[in-house]
Amino acid sequence: PTILSYFIFFQQRIEIHKLRQGDNLILGFSIGGGIDQDPTQNPFSEDKTDKGIYVTRVTEGGPAEVAGLQIGDKIMQVNGWDMTMVTHDQARKRLTKRNEEVVRLLVTRQSLQKAVQQSMMS
């Protein structure tokens, strides 16, 4: 059966409340990607020229997991700022602004089955 023939994209808005750990505010996930990175090594992207920011890891029990962020999500916006055409460092900065306690992400996720298959295939 051709799994490629159907895959579901949908966008979701996720609101993450940052957790304070010592002097830092952490979100509980890791990002990969960016326009200065090598897009062919991204295991989560459907299109290997996609230089967007992807979620590569989600820590267990962290604020991101609680809010519903999943591994493999592509982050399209953070608090209204576009994340599809940013460098890796710019993305990091936008997520870790010190004066923000809440970040609202707009993420895109392929259907769960597809995401699992992608991560298994990579």
Added chain:
Amino acid sequence: KIESLKVTVDFLKVPLGLKKPPLKEALAAVPGPGRAKPFGVERHKSRRCDTMDNESQYSGYSYKSGHSRSSRKHRDRRDRHRSKSRDGSRGDKSVTIQAPGEPLLDNESTRGDERDDNWGETTTVVTGTSEHSISHDDITRITKDMEDSAHLDCSRHLGVSLAAALALLAFVTPLAFMVLPQLLWREELEPCGTPCEGLFISVAFKLLILLLGSWALFFRRPKAFFPRIFVFRALLMVLVFLLVVSYWLFYGVRILDSRERNYQGVVQYTVSLVDALLFVHYLAVVLLELRQLQPQFTLKAVRSADGASRFYNVGHLSIQRAAVWILENYYHDFPVYNPALLNLPKSVLSKKMSGFKVYSLGEENTTNNSTGQSRAVIAAAARRRDNSHNEYYYEEAEHERRVRKRRARLVVAVEEAFTHIKRLQEEDQKNPREIMDPREAAQAIFASMARAMQKYLRTTKQQPYHTMESILQHLEFCITHDMTPKVRRVGRRYLTAGPTIQYHKDRWLAKQWTLVSEEPVTNGLKDGVVFVLKRQDFSLVVSTKKIPFFKLSEEFVDPKSHKFVMRLQSETSV
């Protein structure tokens, strides 16, 4: 032990192809074990053709010797007459190139004048005396060859003597110029001290240099007999002749007649002549030697019988010189021609006969009936499924396997044989009876590997090329020079068919080649020229291609411009 081995060797000597055994004797001499028969028979057959060729020419002459600097005007006219009488039309011109019987690589030997002249006399014309009967074709061929060589003998003789005369004249002239005034009107000459003596020295040395240069350039064993005149040589001879004649004219009129007093002027005139001769020599070097060195054309030589081909790079040459060049390289590049290897096995070919018959229904008024019929037959035969390719494949595979097995046996036998021989060290004390020279050592070893060698040669159909004598000689050679079994010059020499020049001289078969070309053979090579060098059993087709003009452009790469970036794949946790 050696004695017993020698006896075995003698026993084996009989069947292994002697030089010229009558067939019956060879068969009679072989006792019970009948393994030797095929060896002698095939060799004998192939020798039948080449006795003719070995005797038929030894034409040692080419125009390359220094004394062939004769006036070519005579030869030109004669050649033109001859060619006109033979064929007026410009069809295929077929002329003959004959190579001398001496080794082809010896071209630096010094030959004096006398030897050159005598070559004309020792040239043998085809005698036609052979042990075997000759057919009618042979007779006609022989008579034609006789006529040709008779013609050429006379002209060659003439050419050589004219060339010698011209060279001698050119050499003696400066001396004559200087000596004559002294002899004839010594009293009237102005005294000429130091400047003249200086000029004498310069003349002497220049003449010496000219002599050495001529010796180096012209006194060479000719490699081949060219069918047509060599244009550049003819040109040079005409030039020298004109030069010398004009100088003599001037000398005769202005100096001898008027009894010139100024001796220094005369000597300077002589010096100018010698200079001019040196420059002509320089011209000769450039035209004859240098111009052909820079590669301009690529020649592809393909042997028609089995498709072996080679590529050669040559410079500007005329067709006949290119042909000789190709032949020189042929003898050491091409594997020896083995007619036994060419034919498909009979079992494969017999099935190819098509059994179609074509009946034409209707009127018989078509004129191109035959072509239509043949086309139909061919088409039908092609469509029919025939499995001869299958059989050919299996036959080839089987043969390959057999050859490999025999080769393995041969290699093992040779290795074992060589372990029995050891070089005698000085400090070893050995019984004098046991010490052998290389020849005896070779014979001792040979017996133990003779059988494997024979079988192998028979399988690869190489046995006509290796007589026992040649094998023993080669063994001797290997033993003398301590060739290790691993290097296996012995085996390698027999395992692959080597170039023709490696075999005994008799095996070079005919040195007579016929050059067939559509253009006159003194024309230079051009892109697309094709000519054929023919021999009885096969021919070499040579085609020319111009080496393309290379356009090299430059690109400068700054060493500092080599910069690299990492391909990043970072992951940051936020």
